[in-house]
Amino acid sequence: MKGTGRRVAKTANEAFAEAMRQIDPDVVAAYPITPATEIVQIFSQFVADGLVKTEFVAVESEHSAMSACIGASISGARAMTGTSSQGLALMWEMLYIAAALRLPIIMAVVNRALSAPINIHCDHSDTLGARDSGWIQIYSENVQETYDNVIQAVRIAEHPDVRLPVMVTTDGFILSHCLETIEMLTDEEVKEFIGEPPVRENLLKSLEENKPITIGALDLQDYYFEHKRQEAEAMKNALKVIPEIGKEFGEKFGRSYGFFEEYKLEDATVGIVVMGSTAGTGKDVVDELRKEGKKVGLLKIRVFRPFPFEEISKALSHLQVVGVMDRADGVNSYSGPVFPEICACLYDLEKRPKIVDFIYGLGGRDIRKEDIAGIFDGLLKIAETGKKEFNLKYIGVRE
Amino acid sequence: MEEKKKTWKELPEGDILEGGTSLQFKTGNWRSERPVHIPEKCIHCFICWISCPDGAVKVDEENGKFVGFDYDFCKGCGICAYECPKDAIKMVPETGEEK
Secondary structure: OOOOOEEEEEOHHHHHHHHHHHHOOOEEEEOOOOOOHHHHHHHHHHHHOOOOOOEEEEOOOHHHHHHHHHHHHHOOOOEEEEEOHHHHHHOHHHHHHHHHOOOOOEEEEEEOOOOOOOOOOOOOHHHHHOOOOOOEEEEOOOHHHHHHHHHHHHHHHHOOOOOOOEEEEEEOOOOOOOOEEEEEOOHHHHHHHHOOOOOOHHHHHHHOOOOOEEEOOOOOOOOHHHHHHHHHHHHHHHHHHHHHHHHHHHHHHOOOOOOEEEEOOOOOOEEEEEEOOHHHHHHHHHHHHHHOOOOEEEEEEOEEEOOOHHHHHHHHOOOOEEEEEEOOOOOOOOOOOHHHHHHHHHOOOOOOOEEEEEEEOHHHOOOOHHHHHHHHHHHHHHHHHOOOOOOEEEEOOOO | OOOOOOOOOOOOOOOEEEOOHHHHOOHHHHOOEEEEEOOOOOOOOOHHHHHOOOOOEEEEOOOOEEEEEOOOOOOOOOHHHHHOOOOOEEEEEOOOOOO
């Protein structure tokens, strides 16, 4: 059965806000930051207009925003927030606490470069820096995916086998401020899909008189490791839950989701790995090069945490050359943050592809079709000659 | 007998415990100096009781009397001795001999 929603023109920020209105969380605590400001600004209007029951907490910083969400979530409430870049950076210590306390908080993150130099435009350095914080990370190619991902995030986060916070990302300005026609679900469809948050007996006890609980107590050499092991298992469980929910979403509303999307990859000899809006540009380039008879393909990562190690390994195993496109620099002398992960999942293959990294688009630098075509040409040359003349190239920077 | 510690599969999820677990954690052994009460100087003003960051000063509320220190939790910070207006508390080095 397909959704009965309507087609509407929305920016990703508007889509985030609309999804939040339909989810109607118990608590939203947020502090404004470009380019994510609009999300909670629009949402606060929904609160003022009485369209949601949400308790909106206007806090004094992002650190407090995440802290307030943690407090709300501990009490069993559905809590959401939104931020970008420096805001996410300021939340840092609370990110780890939200995950380790197993709180299903949902956060909209509009990807923006980290300072310095100060910059408000898109790259992925903010969320990729938070890759080990214990949050599930779902990246969006366009506004439709941004919207769909938020709705699914609620189910993923609250699944009893998971109970981890989820950040859904969208590309700053490229998606956050650009109109796209999307299909929204009806309010009823969203309500039915997400359901009520599962009851957590151990938390409910805290509301009973004379039965206080302690959350986040000191946990030294003798128990900390066990609690981190639980968290690791929850992330592993998310590998099972995410595609199930993506499939259910597809069955109900016509748009299915997995860990990643393979675009003309099956019979390709070379392929790029990409996240976010660049995937859209990349697919256009694949189409054009295919017309010239070049066997090129693309893998778009949707779920970066948990990292679908075996699945990506399998999807790329037949390629001769893989090019990773990193919209962040690891500033480590050899690669961006996505590259080593792709290398790792290819390492044990009997016959593994050659692999190179391309760092692009920092601070919102435009990535053009010609740039991606150039990347593919470079990969095809490696396939042809069997020789790698570089491990890392910067794309679009003035040399 | 050694305490059987729970595995990660047996532990409650996400560091959520019953309340008041700090009572099981005797922090008194962190102490290098201990407060000693001098009864003849004490006026039972309770300034030590209100100043103690660990709730380790025991008082008899009904009779308004200082009772003693809870050495299970007193960390020996010396705030009580410093605040006492009558010098009725002195700090002495822990020798390890007293209980």
